[in-house]
Amino acid sequence: MWEDLIKKAKFGGLDVIETYVFWNGHEPSPGIYNFEGRYDLVRFIKTIQKERLYIFLRIGPYVCAEWNFGGFPIWLKFVPGISFRTDNELFKNAMQSFTQKIVNLMKSENLFASQGGPIILSQIENEYGPLGKRIGNEGYNYMNWAAQMAVGMGTGVPWVMCKQDDAPDPVINTCNGFYCDYFSPNQNYKPKIWTEAWTGWNGHTSKGRNYASVVPHPTSIRISHRTHFDLVNNENIPVYHFDFVPLETSEERLAKGSPLSDFVGRSELITEIIPTTERKTGNTLHLWRVTIMDDRFTIELPLSPKKSRSSLETTED
Structure with missing residues (x-):
């Protein structure tokens, strides 16, 4: 499945593929890791590399993604005294351990751009800004710790934080949203990055679909999205089961899936x-x-x- 889909993405004119890293899939039990089958992260990245495309690796390890527990392994919930995504030593130790595991795995295979590999960007945390502001000082301390922890791993590629207006240097704050017209990075020497261009929103049974208006000049395009297997999402129905991506989950080209290079700047009623x-x-x-x-x-x-x-x-x- 990966090979064919990646070839179609390249044919459509894309040059970067971004992917989350799902903690609950890769560490289903404490210290027991799974990088086989559809969780074979190295093979996935090398498949992309073979097509001479780049990777944006969104480690998180909180990823949201309409995924149960935001990608956290359920065993983490039962660690006595733990508190998620705040200045809590138990959580920070677990988060750092998993993040380091992924970074070391990528380094061992020479997959970062600094090693000649395809990974040109990495992400730590995910859409933490609004939550951190509600938490207050402990949220601010945690955010700064996460940034310093990630940068200290020496990947040789930039780290980003999405929806994090106060991301500390050298971490780049990026935009997630339906529109990012008025978004600017918090320093003028940082690039403007649209991490997620929302063309739709997760749906619910018996309710209408939520779509964004056509973006005249999109800076990033989602070509496809995968089905959530094994009941990994609770009540949210991912709208990529509908028709808001050029390739549906079967990987067949939809009518709106004409070459994406032709799509940029142009839209037609299907x-x-x-x-x-x-x-x-x-x-x-x-x-x-x-x-x-x-x-x-x-x-x-x-x-x-x-x-x-x-x-x-x-x-x-």
Whole structure:
């Protein structure tokens, strides 16, 4: 899956792929690490490197991502006396240990740009600014500690903090949001970076979809997003199950997924027929066909190889 998706991203004109690092996936039990299968972070990064693309590694280790517990392992909750994301020694020790584990792993494979690798940016913490202000002095102390801890790991590449207006030098504060027109870094010698360009928002059952207006000159584009497996998200339905990315989770190109190099600065109303996509669920092959016409769409699919087709027609909210 990774190889094909990354090739399509490159074909679309992208040059940097960003990824979170999920603590609960990589350390499911204290000191027991998992870097196999879909958690094989090194293989993922080397696959991107093979296509001569760059990496923005968002270590966190709090990542949000509409992911249960924000990516924290559940065992962390039961450490006596721990308090998350504040000036708490137990939490800081655990966070530093995991962050160092990831950094050392990347260094051992020469994956940072300073070593000739593809990782050109790293992120510590995630959207902490609003929370830190509510916490007060302990939040401020924790934020500064996190920045100093990350920089002290000597990766040789810049670190960023998103939604952190007071990120201390040399950490770069970046923008997450639907619009970043009026965003500026807190020092004029820092680059302006749009970490997350929100084209939509997570949805909920029976409620409408939230989309941003078309951005005339996007600085970053999300080409695809993955399904949340294993019930790792609680109530939030990721909107990449809808149609706000050029590639859906099946990796088939949507009608709006024409080459992204053509998309920049231009947008069209999509009323085309989306080609049939083959999806495999267990041992059963399902064929989905979606037709979009104005504000209506129809879906046809066989429930199983032995059952006749059913049809669903609905109207957008």
